[in-house]
Amino acid sequence: MQGSFLVIEVMSWAAIRGQEAAREQVLRYWRSGRWGHAYALTGPAGIGKRLFARELAKGLMCERRAAELAACDRCPSCLQVLAETHPDVHVVRTPEGKHSLPVEQMREFCAALWRKPLRGGWVVGIVEDAEEMNAESANAFLKTLEEPPAGVVILLVASSWERLLPTIRSRCQQVSLRPLGREDVAAILTEHGVEDEAVREAALRWCRGSASRALAIARGGLWELREELLSRLFQGQVEVEGWVKRCLEYAEGAGKESAAQRERAELVLDVLLEGLREGLRWGVIGGSGSSPEEQRQQTLGLRFGVEQILDWQERTLQAYEHLDRRVPLPLVFESLFEHYAQACSGLKVQTTPAG
Ligand SMILES: [Zn+2]
Structure with a gap:
């Protein structure tokens, strides 16, 4: 050298x-x-x-x-x-x-x-x-x-x-150019002064190799929003107007640039999708979760059943496409949450795990 x-x-x-x-x-x-x-x-x-x-x-x-x-x-x-x-x-x-x-x-x-x-x-x-x-x-x-x-x-x-x-x-x-590896993203988080372990872990988990996503997660309060949305969804309490407003606030917190706002909107879809996926898993396999998070997901599986959750997943995936096609964010969220809410209003509670 x-x-x-x-x-x-x-x-x-x-x-x-x-x-x-x-x-x-x-x-x-x-x-x-x-x-x-x-x-x-x-x-x-x-x-x-x-x-x-x-x-x-x-x-x-x-x-x-x-x-x-x-x-x-x-x-x-x-x-x-x-x-x-x-x-x-x-x-x-x-x-x-x-x-x-x-x-x-x-x-x-x-x-x-x-x-x-x-x-x-x-x-x-x-x-x-x-x-x-x-x-x-x-x-x-x-x-x-x-x-x-x-x-x-x-x-x-x-x-x-x-x-x-x-x-x-x-x-x-x-x-x-490639998505970044975990170590690279971790180093970038450190460079930007992100030290809280739970926040770092969340950022690394959701960032898909993107430094800007990782920083958006670490700084934007995604974790709190996730808690808010999933806990209400699992109880069947979807209030469309309030949800849209809350998600727009979060997206707009990224600044005026529309690409940055879409990135945050995508993060909202990511956490919803993961929540649904976990709920589905418990709905299918039954059993009882040990952590409060697992028990909550299990409640979702029991309450709505597999078909309903699959339908929500499908709709959430469509929302990604809407984002991709530059559909305005209020419309993307509104149409998705309307769909969640419909199922909640006609809630048929299942008393035994499906399958
Ligand atoms: Zn020079």
């Missing part, structure tokens, strides 16, 4: 955990002379795709680059990329409150890529939310994506490769 190169390299890329394979892939293109002009960084939310794009931009732009594509984090170029003020790094993203990337913004972005670099090096264009291009903005983008000026690198950030339009996919190389 030789000296300062390694130190610099580790400092710069260390901020991005768990994506060594993706980084290796990019380095292979760089070393092999097959360096392309467009890369799609794909993978679920909260695993570091935007950080990765920034790091790559920094690595290309750095004035004191020591190792391959590894930035020094100190030169004027690096500092400008970090502050999002570098004149040759252009970013386009879906504006807050919009569900697609408007064509006007795409045109501006492309025009910027065609200008001469102000600092004389590479020009990097980053398209965040690349799957949210509509047909019009994709059309406006295609020519630049297909044949950008020399020295331009375009990085597309997308939640999955399949969600990109085929015309976009055929013009870039995929770099797939």
Whole structure:
């Protein structure tokens, strides 16, 4: 291991955990002379795709680059990329409150890529939310994506490769980023000062390898909401209006960005689904749970029976699809809880375990 190169390299890329394979892939293109002009960084939310794009931009732009594509984090170029003020790094993203990337913004972005670099090096264009291009903005983008000026690198950030339009996919190389491992998420929680063991455990359990989900769980009061909803559901007390209001409060606690709100809405569905799954298990196998949590789930199984719980599960899974299709959150929750409530109002209490 030789000296300062390694130190610099580790400092710069260390901020991005768990994506060594993706980084290796990019380095292979760089070393092999097959360096392309467009890369799609794909993978679920909260695993570091935007950080990765920034790091790559920094690595290309750095004035004191020591190792391959590894930035020094100190030169004027690096500092400008970090502050999002570098004149040759252009970013386009879906504006807050919009569900697609408007064509006007795409045109501006492309025009910027065609200008001469102000600092004389590479020009990097980053398209965040690349799957949210509509047909019009994709059309406006295609020519630049297909044949950008020399020295331009375009990085597309997308939640999955399949969600990109085929015309976009055929013009870039995929770099797939992975969900984070438990250790990486645990380290990120520590970095963000999350110390309470129960909260950490909950975050690790529900995060599906996503750092942003883990932090949303640790900070947003998901655990309390889970208790509230499940304990009432298990008693057959679903009050639609109040539930919708409570869940919206929780989702909106993530801030104005709709993606962050949807992420929290998804977490609500996660905890409901898990509660139902457990209830179903007790409903099917019977027996008696030993912990208060198990006894509660068993009550759900007994009270509603297997078919009803399966139906709720089905509806909850549909709600994920609604979220995916950008149905407004109040409607997603309302239609789901209406369905829960219907079954509660016609409650037929079973006195023996099913099966
Ligand atoms: Zn630098």
